[in-house]
Amino acid sequence: MSDNLIEIRDLSFTYGQRLVLKGINLTARRGQVIAIMGNSGCGKTTLLRLIGGAMKPTSGSLKVDGIEMGRIDQDALYQLRRRMGMLFQFGALFTDMSVFDNVAFQLREHTDLPESMIRDLVFMKLNAVGLRGAHDLMPSELSGGMSRRVALARSIALDPMLILYDEPFAGLDPISLGVTGNLIRRLTDTLGMTSIVVTHDVQESLKMVDYVYFVSEGVIEAEGTPAEIKASQLPYVHQFVHGEENGPVPFHYPAPDYAADLGLAA
Amino acid sequence: MMQALIGYIRGIGRRTVDRVWRMGVAARFFLLVLLHSGTSFRRFHLIIREIFTAGVLSLIIILVSGLFVGMVLGLQGYETLQTYGAEESLGVLVSLSLVRELGPVVAALLFASRAGSAITAEIGLMKATEQIAAMEMMAVDPIARVVAPRFWGAVISMPLLAALFSAMGVLGGYLVGVVLIGVDAGSFWSQMQAAVDFKEDIINGVIKSVVFGIAVTIIALFEGYDAPPTAEGVSRATTRTVVTSSLAILGLDFILTAFMFRGV
Numbered sequence: 164m165s166d167n168l169i170e171i172r173d174l175s176f177t178y179g180q181r182l183v184l185k186g187i188n189l190t191a192r193r194g195q196v197i198a199i200m201g202n203s204g205c206g207k208t209t210l211l212r213l214i215g216g217a218m219k220p221t222s223g224s225l226k227v228d229g230i231e232m233g234r235i236d237q238d239a240l241y242q243l244r245r246r247m248g249m250l251f252q253f254g255a256l257f258t259d260m261s262v263f264d265n266v267a268f269q270l271r272e273h274t275d276l277p278e279s280m281i282r283d284l285v286f287m288k289l290n291a292v293g294l295r296g297a298h299d300l301m302p303s304e305l306s307g308g309m310s311r312r313v314a315l316a317r318s319i320a321l322d323p324m325l326i327l328y329d330e331p332f333a334g335l336d337p338i339s340l341g342v343t344g345n346l347i348r349r350l351t352d353t354l355g356m357t358s359i360v361v362t363h364d365v366q367e368s369l370k371m372v373d374y375v376y377f378v379s380e381g382v383i384e385a386e387g388t389p390a391e392i393k394a395s396q397l398p399y400v401h402q403f404v405h406g407e408e409n410g411p412v413p414f415h416y417p418a419p420d421y422a423a424d425l426g427l428a429a
Numbered sequence: 430m431m432q433a434l435i436g437y438i439r440g441i442g443r444r445t446v447d448r449v450w451r452m453g454v455a456a457r458f459f460l461l462v463l464l465h466s467g468t469s470f471r472r473f474h475l476i477i478r479e480i481f482t483a484g485v486l487s488l489i490i491i492l493v494s495g496l497f498v499g500m501v502l503g504l505q506g507y508e509t510l511q512t513y514g515a516e517e518s519l520g521v522l523v524s525l526s527l528v529r530e531l532g533p534v535v536a537a538l539l540f541a542s543r544a545g546s547a548i549t550a551e552i553g554l555m556k557a558t559e560q561i562a563a564m565e566m567m568a569v570d571p572i573a574r575v576v577a578p579r580f581w582g583a584v585i586s587m588p589l590l591a592a593l594f595s596a597m598g599v600l601g602g603y604l605v606g607v608v609l610i611g612v613d614a615g616s617f618w619s620q621m622q623a624a625v626d627f628k629e630d631i632i633n634g635v636i637k638s639v640v641f642g643i644a645v646t647i648i649a650l651f652e653g654y655d656a657p658p659t660a661e662g663v664s665r666a667t668t669r670t671v672v673t674s675s676l677a678i679l680g681l682d683f684i685l686t687a688f689m690f691r692g693v
Contacts, residue, residue, distance in 0.1 A: 215566055244568035255563035258555075272569050314563075 174223035201378035248318030254310035308339025479582020499601025520621035523602030532595030537641035552653030553663035587642025
């Protein structure tokens with residue numbers, strides 16, 4: 164068994180005529196928490212979807228647990244996904260089911276376990292995210308942070324080897340932010356999983372990840388440990404980490420001359 | 430001028446190709462639903478739940494509408510029949526109108542507005558809130574788990590609702606014709622019994638409602654599944670479901686009637 168759970172080599176992805184990702188190289192070792200950072204629209208969510216098999220690379224190699232995702236068929240993909248979890252940006256809980264049924268969903272779909280055992284497992288997963296007491300609530304009764312935690316419990320229901328997080332910190336209050344960050348780290352360590360976190364929340368992620376990849380306009384602009392990233396003098400990384408208005412990422416969307424637009428041109 | 434004309438013709442061509450293309454995608458979607466129906470029948474409780482949502486929750490509108498349509502038929506029918514001294518045939522008029530036409534057609538139109546729009550909105554919102562994508566990531570096929578049970582639940586509900594609509598209509602006709610106006614009850618029921626044929630009328634009515642049920646449900650499911658994941662996309666899809674299914678019901682009704690009641 165290779166030490167690397169995810170290996171991406173020279174990956175490119177084209178959507179229609181647009182080159183979304185080009186020449187991506189990324190490695191995730193088992194047990195690591197990896198962050199993929201970048202500004203909105205840089206291609207990081209696309210990269211996450213490629214790892215999850217929702218889309219196929221246009222060229223290059225993307226291996227998850229040694230399986231080449233570009234050539235995988237539907238059955239093999241579904242087999243692999245039973246060992247993967249994904250946390251969507253706003254949880255994506257099934258709104259017609261209670262918290263309990265949401266977490267039990269995969270156990271009921273993929274196993275023949277008796278209901279009593281499913282109950283115990285669901286309570287264990289909910290306890291791990293601190294929401295055992297909320298098991299009979301409906302998703303509409305949960306706050307944003309609680310939804311995210313229930314979705315996390317649901318994604319670890321089958322003890323996956325890999326969890327993909329799409330913007331897990333978006334729209335959370337500071338307490339929920341800290342709680343979610345700690346949970347990702349703690350669950351990765353205790354369950355022996357690997358986590359890939361797509362985020363633009365620099366401060367929270369740098370606290371708990373092992374390695375960071377910075378994506379800008381479809382290419383990996385920089386990579387390194389959190390300490391290396393904090394110390395980086397690369398203009399893009401510096402602008403991103405410090406939240407500066409001006410830098411390689413301009414404040415203004417490309418536009419014609421301002422004076423000309425206002426009719427003031429000579 | 431010439432350029433504008435060419436552009437206009439090109440636009441018509443593109444829209445036509447788009448429509449035909451979409452119909453092809455919808456037909457493939459229908460086949461996929463049929464192919465993935467095994468899970469629904471192995472776990473029948475999934476279908477039962479959808480029968481409740483699509484069928485039982487549509488009962489009020491179907492029953493009340495059926496009663497009123499029957500009552501109006503009773504009033505209008507009596508007015509016309511008495512001109513010819515044939516008011517005893519009111520039962521025949523009411524029951525044949527309902528069983529052959531109004532039952533399946535009006536129940537299907539109501540079903541499209543009540544249950545069809547709900548199905549489109551639900552699936553469209555499930556897609557917009559990434560619930561469908563989440564299910565796929567959990568290695569659960571959404572066509573088998575979400576779409577197929579809704580399809581069968583609605584298709585089973587439709588003929589039952591049409592039958593209840595017709596039954597309530599007959600009751601409405603009886604209330605107005607016999608109880609209110611005073612048509613002879615014996616003639617009302619016995620003429621109805623003699624004139625309504627089980628195979629020609631009732632079975633054909635049931636066949637109609639099954640066909641309408643399939644058409645409405647597959648349109649509703651496809652529109653929801655194909656809706657752009659935005660508020661505007663879901664709202665447009667819901668409107669399209671009601672408009673397209675209503676037109677499909679009326680068009681199919683003409684074709685089915687032409688085949689079923691030739692020379693009867």
